[in-house]
Structures are given as structure tokens and as C-alpha cells.
Amino acid sequence: MSGSRPQVEEQPEQAPAMERIRTLFSAEDRFARHSGIELLEAAPGQARVTMEIRPFHLNAAGTVHGGAIFTLADFAFAVASNSHGTLALGISTSISFLKGASTGRLFAEAREVARTPRLATYTVTVTNDGDEVVALFQGTVYRKKEALFPGAVAEETAGNGCA
Numbered sequence: 197m198s199g200s201r202p203q204v205e206e207q208p209e210q211a212p213a214m215e216r217i218r219t220l221f222s223a224e225d226r227f228a229r230h231s232g233i234e235l236l237e238a239a240p241g242q243a244r245v246t247m248e249i250r251p252f253h254l255n256a257a258g259t260v261h262g263g264a265i266f267t268l269a270d271f272a273f274a275v276a277s278n279s280h281g282t283l284a285l286g287i288s289t290s291i292s293f294l295k296g297a298s299t300g301r302l303f304a305e306a307r308e309v310a311r312t313p314r315l316a317t318y319t320v321t322v323t324n325d326g327d328e329v330v331a332l333f334q335g336t337v338y339r340k341k342e343a344l345f346p347g348a349v350a351e352e353t354a355g356n357g358c359a
Contacts, residue, residue, distance in 0.1 A: 213281055214238055214239065214240070214279070216345060217238055217275065217278065217279055217281070217344070218235060218238050220344070220345055221235055221238070221271075221274065221275050221278075222234075222235050225271060225274070227267070228245075228267065228271040231247065231253075231264065231267050231268075232247050232248060232250055232253075233245055233246070233247045233267070233268055233271050234246050234247070235271075235275060236303075238275050238276070238279055239279065240279050240280060240308075241276055241279060241280070241307065241308030241311070241318075242276050242279070242305075242306060242307055242308065243272045243273075243275035243276040243279065243305070243306045244272065244303065244304070244305045244306075245268060245271050245272045245275070245303070245304050246301050246302065246303050246304075247264070247268050247301065247302050248300075248301050249297060249298065249299055249300055249301065249302065254298065257296075258298055259296040259297060259298050260296070260297045260298065260302065260330075262291075262293055265291070265293065265297075265302065265322055265330065265331050266291055266331075266333070268302055268304045268322060269291060269304045269306075269320040269322050269331060269333035270286070270289065270333070270335070271304070272304035272305065272306035272320050273286065273289070273306050273318050273320050273333065273335045273337075274286070275306065276306035276307070276308060276318050276320075277306075277308075277316055277318055277335070277337040277339075278344050280311075281343055281344050281345075282339050282340065282341075282342070282343065282344060283339070283340040283342050283343065283344050284316060284337035284338070284339045284340070285337060285338050285340065286335055286336070286337050287336055287337060287338045288335065288336045289333065289334065289335040289336075290333070290334050290335075291331055291332070291333045291334075292331060292332045292333075293330070293331050294329050294330060294331060294332065295324070295328055295329065295330045295331075296330075297324050297330050300324055300325040300326075301324070301325045302322055302323070302324055302325075302330060303322070303323050303324075303325075304320050304321070304322045304323075304333075305320065305321050305323075306318050306319070306320040307319055307320075311339075312339075313339065314338060314339050315336060315337065315338060315339065316336070316337050316339060317334065317335070317336045317337075318334070318335050318336075318337070319332070319333070319334050320332070320333035320334070320335070321333075
């Protein structure tokens, strides 16, 4: 989903639901908005977000605070895991920090690895604006039986392989 990666093409029937998900997460995730995170792309099982590094993101060492990087990755994870229209809530996450950052932009790209009717797993790669990997995140969600928003259809069945 970055400049060197092919963009995901949505199927025509997915477009209205994806637009609703983009609007929902851009407007309603107040913590992500407060943190300066922007949703760039969303497609079924995928998301790409960005955050311009600001002084309030920096820790005492002058690098982006691990919590800010986690928040960026977690937001991409939330969008990707809820992109099927079924309410998905994180139950387990882990992150590894590989490189510091102190200026520029960070990007987080989430991809679905596996999805069953009740659980789904995602990987999120956080990169800097030089396309260097800053952190790797993995998360699992519990997929509830309810739709994410009015008008969405909660999936009763889902594939159990890669999306």
C-alpha cells in the first residue's frame, strides 16, 4: 500500500461499506485523531495510516515514544480488523521496536493473516518515510456477532485462510 506496493482494488459492492468504515474510524477514533494519526487507505483486511512526528510524540531520549508507535500500529490494526463490517475487539497484541525515529512521518500498514468466524490475526509493519522498518506488531481480535455500524451485515461465516 506504500508507493512501491500495488494498491488494493475494492470490488464495486465493497465501496459503500469501505467508505463508511473510513468515515467511522477517521471521525470516531478520538484518541487516534488526538495523536495526529490519519487514515490513508482501507480495504477488506487491510489498512494504511500515517502520523507526522511532532514534539509531543518524543520521549526523554528525543525519539518517538513507544506508546506513540504502538498507538499508530494499533489504529491500523483496528481499521483492518473491523473492515469486514463485523465488530472486532483486540484480545492480544505484541510489538517489537527495531529502529528509533525522531523526525518525519511514520506509516503503519496492517494486513490480515488469518480469519475465522470468531478470531482473526493481523500483522502491522511500521516504517519511517525512508521505508525503513521501525516496528513490527502482531494482533489478534475476537470477532463479535454484531455489525460494526447500523446497516452493516455481521459475517456469520468467514474464510479461515489468508485474506
